[in-house]
Amino acid sequence: xxxxxIRTIFAIILALLMLNLAGCxxxxxxxxxxxxxxxxxxxxxxxxxxxxxxxxxxxxxxxxDVKLELVKFxxxxxxxxxxxxxxxxxxxxxxQLAMKAREQGIDLKAVALGHxxxxxxxxxxxxxxxxxxxxxxxxxxxxxSTHNILLYIMLKNNGxxxxxxxxxxxxxxxxxxxxxxxxxxxxxxxxxxxxxxxxNGKGKVLFNSQDLWGNSVCCALVLRNxxxxxxxxxxxxxxxxxxxxxxxxxxxxRATLDILTKYLRTDSRVLELSLKxxxxxxxxxxxKDYNDLSKYLVEMGLIENPPPYxxxxxxxxxxxxx
Numbered sequence: 001x002x003x004x005x006i007r008t009i010f011a012i013i014l015a016l017l018m019l020n021l022a023g024c025x026x027x028x029x030x031x032x033x034x035x036x037x038x039x040x041x042x043x044x045x046x047x048x049x050x051x052x053x054x055x056x057x058x059x060x061x062x063x064x065d066v067k068l069e070l071v072k073f074x075x076x077x078x079x080x081x082x083x084x085x086x087x088x089x090x091x092x093x094x095x096q097l098a099m100k101a102r103e104q105g106i107d108l109k110a111v112a113l114g115h116x117x118x119x120x121x122x123x124x125x126x127x128x129x130x131x132x133x134x135x136x137x138x139x140x141x142x143x144x145s146t147h148n149i150l151l152y153i154m155l156k157n158n159g160x161x162x163x164x165x166x167x168x169x170x171x172x173x174x175x176x177x178x179x180x181x182x183x184x185x186x187x188x189x190x191x192x193x194x195x196x197x198x199x200n201g202k203g204k205v206l207f208n209s210q211d212l213w214g215n216s217v218c219c220a221l222v223l224r225n226x227x228x229x230x231x232x233x234x235x236x237x238x239x240x241x242x243x244x245x246x247x248x249x250x251x252x253x254r255a256t257l258d259i260l261t262k263y264l265r266t267d268s269r270v271l272e273l274s275l276k277x278x279x280x281x282x283x284x285x286x287x288k289d290y291n292d293l294s295k296y297l298v299e300m301g302l303i304e305n306p307p308p309y310x311x312x313x314x315x316x317x318x319x320x321x322x
Contacts, residue, residue: 037234038067042079042091045072045264047191047274048114048219049092053263054256055245066237076142083108083224090223096144096297098222102307107225109314111239113285114219118278119146119209120194121154123186124179127206130158136185139170139178146218147188149296153212179203192266192274199270208277217293220285239317250280284318
């Protein structure tokens, strides 16, 4: 009788142990299946990266199986270095820099644009024509930038060349002060730094980007190709959410402006003006626009062999976005 009782107790304990093990296995499988993948994207605080800011905030409110980690940098060379070293999976970056990096062997893919339009040529209030810039100093953020191409087109259209003005590279945050102090007579730069001079009354818009170059290409969202190949479903989900965020960004409503103030420490008047100039519609990079960009880069001697559209641009992700 005693032995039967002991066997019964042992059987009960064994059954409980088996149930516990089964429960542990089930929890492990659930956690594995719902594992959250973090994608790291580099950026510099600009209105050209607004879709990323909104995407990040939307994911915080409604978590998905993809987590976005935005990694802030203060210069483009730092972004390129992070991409090359694999410290980030992608970046919002000047597309010309990404093309140059691809030319130098860094396997990047442009999967979407950051914006449409939204660049301006700002000058001193006393400049009334392009001809008056002759002999003056004009600032750009980087030789490999749409802003430099816009300057080139503007001068060419008005019978001037680079030799007629003093072109310097200047960090974007320094440009408004340099214009106000008379150290430069004009500049072209990513937003919101153009809007700063206009909003404070120290400068004016001489040209909007679309006045000089229709369908101009500026910042792009790029991903490392190895990340796409090894994480195809994650990349698709990421771009899908990016497109949704871009639609939200283009509404330019109060909620969008509130999100911008979290990432850009700029007066709301400046941000509102900056948003008026920019569009987040149709962020697919078309072949004709890319080829126009490549033509300008070769013509200006900035890139010898731009990567072919088919090698550098991957539209399969944005094409699958709903």
